[in-house]
Amino acid sequence: MRTKQRTTPSRITAIIAAAVVAGLVLAGCGARPASVTEAGGGPKFALSDSTPAPAKDIDNFTWAMYAEPFSLDYAYAFDYPDNTVLSNVCESLFRWNADLSTSPGLATGVENPDPLTWVYTIRQGVKFHDGSEMTADDVVASLSRHLNPAVGSFWASSYQNVESIEKTGEYQVTVTTTRPDYVFNASLVGAPGVVESAKTLEAAGKDYGNSSTGVNCTGPFSFDAWEPGESITLKRFDEYWDPDLKAKSRQVTFTMLPDATSRINAFQTGEIDGGFAIPSNAMDILKANKDAGSVYFGKDTSVQSMVFTNLGGTFKDVKVRKALMMAINREALIKAAEQGYASKTDALTTRNVWKDASHETTDEAFNGLLATPYDVAEAKKLVKEAGAEGSKFVFATASLNAAFDITARAIASAAKEIGLDPEIQTMSNDKYTTLFSDPEARKNVDLLVTSWYLSSTEPLEMYSVLRTGDFSNYGGWSNPEFDDLVNSAYGVQDPDARGKLTGQAARIASEDVVWGPLYETVTTMWLGKRITGADPSINYMYFPWAAKIGGL
Structure with a gap:
């Protein structure tokens, strides 16, 4: 589902739930914007390139998963849980x-x-x-x-x-x-x-990659067992070809812990040794508990966005899509939902993925994007001009975590404030996942939220999915000029020249508000006191990160 599910321990859920209402209301009255600094003025977090090297091999370690993989078949590995496991096996x-x-x-x-x-x-x-x-x-x-x-x-x-x-x-x-x-x-x-x-x-055959068959690849770990709904176990492959990445742990167990309280408590008690996608609303608690372990922050390619999945109804007119963006106080949303562990953006990509383009080309691409500053009065005006006052739409969501819930409530509240009529359709986590792979599941849905990550340092990867007829063009948007730019960019060898064409395509998609970017995040990782070695980077999706983990 491409949604980094961030949950929060129950002891702070009530605080945050109240904070979102107060935060968004106060922000509308001129409160200071959220920032990524502590109260004392220092940085809220710093990115790390790595963690301390391990001193010894270990028998095993456990890793928390917020959801169960859809499949270990690489052809269907399209989400965080799938690739977190698969990257160590295949x-x-x-x-x-x-x-x-x-x-x-x-x-x-x-x-x-x-x-x-x-x-x-x-x-x-x-x-x-x-x-x-x-x-x-x-x-x-x-x-x-x-x-x-x-x-x-x-x-x-x-x-x-x-x-x-x-x-x-x-x-x-x-x-x-x-x-x-x-x-x-x-x-x-x-x-x-x-x-x-x-x-x-x-x-x-068709059983490849499921819980009974598993996979047979070349990674530093091999598939051992999959207990549906419970865990996936991998064991060290001693004939692995790369001595520099020979696994330092004999075994790794991925434990499914969708419940936020259970997952965070397991981190703090030492029952679970580590995990990615740490609940942002629990970050300060975990950072303070230095006796239990450490939180690390690293490079990411993810952007939290609204996806308009039906451009034939309420969101047919770009004025309505733009209005909804302008009705959301994103700075207040970041403070309430992510506790400041995110940053506002008007782009559908992070700058990290523009690695091969020049700074000038990257700046030009980002500076040319549509800005949608918080302005409720203007948003109401746009809705009225579009004749969309009172228009209904179905907003699909799931109780994935506190941050996700806060974001959903903020969007619904903003929609109501500018005269739209949202119908919240709360789904199970599994059903929400299917929205990103099954057109039938999206049939009666107009809006959803995703944390969309790129799988390479090629920004064209993002904009290519918005072409006419693409698998991930969930709203069925079509713009011939955009298609031509993206298709032309594919044929350009020089990455900087390709970046210039990508930037032009990005501006078109931005002006049409095909998706609504809210904020970008960083990769987060928890390591308990028993283990070390993994890198806090989004590359864990496709790099055998678990092989680097050993004992202190």
């Missing part, structure tokens, strides 16, 4: 490092002899968890699944321009595209580049 052709750079993975290199050809040299001596050796045949079989309509890969759009995937040597694979595509290669750090045993894929 590997891609390239690695995504903690600083969001790329380095060789299961491919030792790539050549681009002409605009339509990518030639990958496959690493030799790599073994799958069943002991068989990886070859070019396995790479071809794994990548080709994204082209197979019968599979229905959630990552098929990454392969939109791929014409063929062929073995051109014992350890060489050649991908041919129908048109120049300089974004394709960047996607291979994630799920689109995962390699699985061809024999396993054939033998498992």
Whole structure:
């Protein structure tokens, strides 16, 4: 569902629930905006590149999960829980490092002899968890699944321009595209580049990646057991090919703890050793409890946004979409929902993913975006001009956590204040997840909220999903000029020139308020006193982060 679910312990829930009402009302009367500084003026948090190196190997550690993975099939691994586990078991052709750079993975290199050809040299001596050796045949079989309509890969759009995937040597694979595509290669750090045993894929069939079958990949951990609703256990793979990333723990257990109170209490008592996506409203409590462990902050690519999933109803007119954005006091929302552990943005990407573009190009892209300052009077005027006063819409939400609840209430309250009539449709966590993969589930929904992360340092990845007919273009928005810019950018080799085209496309999507960006977040991680070694970076989605964890 692409939603980083942030929950909060019960002992502070009541405080925050009250604070959101007071905070948003006071902010409307001229209260100071939220900031990322402490009361004394110092920084609220600082980003860390890493954590202390471990001193020893350990037998096991436990990791909290706020939800159960949808699947361990890389073709359907489209959310935080799925990839948090899968990144330690299955590997891609390239690695995504903690600083969001790329380095060789299961491919030792790539050549681009002409605009339509990518030639990958496959690493030799790599073994799958069943002991068989990886070859070019396995790479071809794994990548080709994204082209197979019968599979229905959630990552098929990454392969939109791929014409063929062929073995051109014992350890060489050649991908041919129908048109120049300089974004394709960047996607291979994630799920689109995962390699699985061809024999396993054939033998498992439709059961591949489920709780009974698991996966058979090349990572530092192998699949051991999946107890639905309870836990997933991985065990160290002693024949792993990379000695620098040999797992320092014999076993890791991912425990499903969707209840906020249980999860945070488990951190503080030592029952659970660590976890990502720490509830922001519990952050100060955990930071203060230094005897139990430490909270770390790192690079992220996530933006919390409203997604207009029906552009044929209340939100048909861009004036209404813009009005709703202007009716939300985002600074007060960040303070109430995220306790200041976030920052306001008008963009659908963070600057982190513009890594390969120049500062000038990045500044131009961000400065050209539509600004929607908090202005209720102007928002009411826009709604009236659009003839949308009293218009109803269905706002889908779930009781994922306190921050999510606060955001949902703030949006609904803002909509009512400017004359709209929201109908809140609260769903179970699992049902909410399906909104992002099943068009039928979204059939009667007009609005939802997501924390959308990018899986590479390529901003075009975000804007490509807003093209006409794309899998993740949930509202069915269509703009030929936008489509042309994005499609043209795919064929531009120079990242800075590609960034300029992406910036132009971003402005169009921003002016049309296709999605409504609220704020951007940072990656958060808790490590108990028993373990250390993991990097606090969004790269954990596609890098074998658990292999680095050992004992103090």
